Amino acid sequence: MTTKPFSVLLIAEARADFQRLDKGRKLKVAKLLKQLESNPYKGEHLGNKAGINLTGYYKLYADKKKIRIVYTVIEKEIVVKVIAIGPRKEMIVYREAILRLGKEK
Numbered sequence: 001m002t003t004k005p006f007s008v009l010l011i012a013e014a015r016a017d018f019q020r021l022d023k024g025r026k027l028k029v030a031k032l033l034k035q036l037e038s039n040p041y042k043g044e045h046l047g048n049k050a051g052i053n054l055t056g057y058y059k060l061y062a063d064k065k066k067i068r069i070v071y072t073v074i075e076k077e078i079v080v081k082v083i084a085i086g087p088r089k090e091m092i093v094y095r096e097a098i099l100r101l102g103k104e105k
Contacts, residue, residue: 005037006073010082013100017085021067028062029085032069036060036080040073052094057083070097 010018010033021029035042043058060069070084070093083100086093 004078006040006078006080008033008036008080008082010085011100013096014082014085017096021085025063025067029067029069032060032062033082036071040080043069043071046070046094049094050091052091052098054094054097057097068093070094 018026018029032042041058043060046054046057046059048055054070057070057072060071061067062069066087068084068086068088069082071080071082073080084093084097086096
């Protein structure tokens with residue numbers, strides 16, 4: 001029995017994040033996004049840290065942990081929804097993700 005692969009959906013802001021990456025990082029991130037199709041729980045659970053509550057979301061490392069991919073899994077739709085792609089430095093990617101989630105709700 002084969003399971004249907006998940007669709008990886010980047011919200012508009014995450015697509016813009018991806019486009020801003022240099023070619024080398026784009027390739028690394030694209031490879032990880034492809035892996036999420038068959039292994040959506042590949043990333044690590046996020047929680048509530050430094051006042052940024054991303055409980056229920058995951059992070060995936062790219063480019064030797066310099067870049068983070070923040071996403072959630074929507075089982076019933078068979079979708080991996082990417083919220084943000086960016087640097088870990090100073091929690092930038094997590095702050096962006098929480099702002100975007102506020103707009104989405």
